[in-house]
Structure formats: C-alpha cells, structure tokens
Amino acid sequence: MNREKLKTAKRIVVKIGTSSLILSNGQINLKNMDDLAFTLSSLRNEGYEIILVTSGAIGVGLNVLGLDKRPPEIAQQQALASIGQVELMSLYNHIFARYQQKVSQILLTNDVIEYPESRQNASMSLQAILSLGIIPIINENDAVSVDEMDHKTKFGDNDRLGAIVTNLADADLLIMLSDIDGLYDKNPNIFDDAKLIDNVSEITDTLMKVAGGAGSRFGTGGMTSKLEAAKLIFDNDKQMVLTNGARICEIRDIIAGKKKGTYFGQ
Ligand SMILES: Nc1ncnc2c1ncn2[C@@H]1O[C@H](COP(=O)(O)OP(=O)(O)O)[C@@H](O)[C@H]1O
Numbered sequence: 254m255n256r257e258k259l260k261t262a263k264r265i266v267v268k269i270g271t272s273s274l275i276l277s278n279g280q281i282n283l284k285n286m287d288d289l290a291f292t293l294s295s296l297r298n299e300g301y302e303i304i305l306v307t308s309g310a311i312g313v314g315l316n317v318l319g320l321d322k323r324p325p326e327i328a329q330q331q332a333l334a335s336i337g338q339v340e341l342m343s344l345y346n347h348i349f350a351r352y353q354q355k356v357s358q359i360l361l362t363n364d365v366i367e368y369p370e371s372r373q374n375a376s377m378s379l380q381a382i383l384s385l386g387i388i389p390i391i392n393e394n395d396a397v398s399v400d401e402m403d404h405k406t407k408f409g410d411n412d413r414l415g416a417i418v419t420n421l422a423d424a425d426l427l428i429m430l431s432d433i434d435g436l437y438d439k440n441p442n443i444f445d446d447a448k449l450i451d452n453v454s455e456i457t458d459t460l461m462k463v464a465g466g467a468g469s470r471f472g473t474g475g476m477t478s479k480l481e482a483a484k485l486i487f488d489n490d491k492q493m494v495l496t497n498g499a500r501i502c503e504i505r506d507i508i509a510g511k512k513k514g515t516y517f518g519q
Pocket residue numbers: 269270271272273430431432433435436437438439440441442463464465466467468469471472473474475476
C-alpha cells in the first residue's frame with residue numbers, strides 16, 4: 254500500500270459529484286468548475302489523458318427551473334436531468350474553451366457496459382476521443398435509464414459509474430472529488446472528533462459501517478456509494494483517491510504521490 258504508483262499514472266479519470274458543482278443555495282459553483290477546467294486542461298497539455306465523469310444534470314436542472322428540491326416522480330427527475338444535462342455541457346464547453354480545451358459528451362447506461370459488443374464499442378469510442386486530444390465528459394443517460402426488475406439500465410450512482418469508466422478505459426487512476434477531504438473513521442456530520450483516513454487497502458465490513466449517507470441535499474450516494482466504487486477499483490487492480498472538490502489544484506499533488514485525501518490502493 255503506497256502512493257508511489259500514483260506517480261506513474263498517465264490516463265486519469267476524474268469524477269466530480271453534485272456537491273462540488275452546486276452550491277448549497279442551489280447556484281452553480283463556477284469557481285470549482287473553472288478550477289476543474291484549468292487543472293484538467295493543463296494536465297492534458299502536459300500529456301496526461303483525462304476523462305471527466307460528471308454528476309450535476311439533476312442539480313443544474315433544478316437550477317434552470319428555479320426549483321429547490323428534487324421532485325419525487327421518476328419522470329419529473331428524468332425531465333430535469335434532460336434539461337440540466339444540456340446546460341451542464343454548455344457550461345463545461347464554455348469554461349474548457351477558455352483554456353483552448355475541446356470536450357465531448359458520452360451518456361452511458363448500464364446495458365451498454367454489460368453487453369460485450371456495446372462495451373467494446375464504447376471502449377473504442379473512448380480511445381478514439383482520447384487520441385484526438387479531447388477530454389470526454391461522461392454522465393449516466395439519466396433521462397432514459399430505468400431500474401426495472403428485468404430491465405436495469407441505471408448504474409445506481411455516479412461513484413459506481415466513475416469506477417466502471419476507470420475499468421472500461423483501462424485508466425491508471427480514479428480521482429473522486431466530493432465535498433469532503435476524504436474518508437473519515439466516523440461520519441463527520443455526526444462526530445466532531447472524526448479523523449481522516451490516509452490509506453485504505455481493502456474494503457472491509459467494518460469500514461462499510463463508518464460510511465454514512467449524502468451530506469448535501471443534492472448529493473445522492475454519500476460515502477457508502479464511494480466505498481462500493483472503491484470495491485470495483487480493487488477488484489480490477491486499479492487505484493483511487495478520494496479528495497475535496499473545493500481544492501481541485503491538489504490533483505497535481507496527488508499525482509506527485511503527496512499525502513492528500515484518502516488513497517485506495519495496494
Ligand atoms: N465516514 C465518512 N467520511 C466522510 N464523509 C462521510 C462519511 N460518512 C458520511 N459522509 C458524508 O458523505 C458526503 C459525500 O457524499 P455525497 O453527498 O453523495 O457527495 P457527492 O455529491 O460528492 O457524491 C460527505 O459530505 C459526508 O457528509
């Protein structure tokens with residue numbers, strides 16, 4: 254278990270959660286989006302291959318329509334995601350353009366990943382986009398994905414999607430940006446004396462018990478879904494760092510092997 258392997262990462266997936274994209278007042282977190290575009294574009298210029306997995310379609314949809322909470326009906330949530338995804342990509346397109354970085358969009362559903370032919374096709378498409386020097390921006394196709402018994406096309410959450418994309422792209426590292434500095438030994442929302450965990454080499458049942466739900470009203474999975482994603486990372490011999498989306502420039506320290514956030518690796 255050491256961070257030395259981080260220094261060799263060349264293909265990097267960065268996952269950003271809704272809590273880092275939407276402020277608590279429902280407005281867009283332009284600072285984080287701009288820091289993200291600057292950091293990822295400059296890394297791209299230096300020769301890293303970067304893939305961005307973004308949440309925020311529903312959060313931005315709420316912002317566009319001036320609503321303050323998710324509607325309970327699935328069709329309404331899907332409509333919001335459909336509206337928000339366009340605005341989210343428009344924002345990314347403009348902000349990345351400031352740094353002369355071109356972006357593309359991929360919207361995935363779980364069935365694409367499960368069927369070998371469509372999985373292979375998605376992987377080749379991703380490879381072609383990367384070889385053009387473009388940063389692909391990936392989200393779930395929320396407007397159409399469903400969670401039916403015999404037709405499960407939802408991923409569940411974007412933490413899982415981040416891990417799936419890391420494997421699909423055979424990337425060297427997943428950097429997960431949230432609204433917290435990393436994994437704590439207790440839910441920091443409840444315990445003031447919670448301590449940041451530096452390294453995790455295995456996802457044990459004891460560890461799963463320290464993970465609680467989402468901290469913001471816009472986030473979905475909370476820490477539990479991040480640890481589930483970490484399991485997928487370990488199953489495929491990949492590595493992951495969970496860190497704070499409010500300090501995106503620290504991505505540079507992370508790939509230099511410095512002690513930032515929580516490292517999941519062996
Ligand atoms: N053990 C823990 N360590 C860190 N955060 C935790 C823990 N248990 C619960 N959380 C909560 O998980 C939140 C991050 O998940 P979430 O709100 O879904 O963010 P995102 O939108 O980035 O996916 C944190 O803000 C924190 O409140």
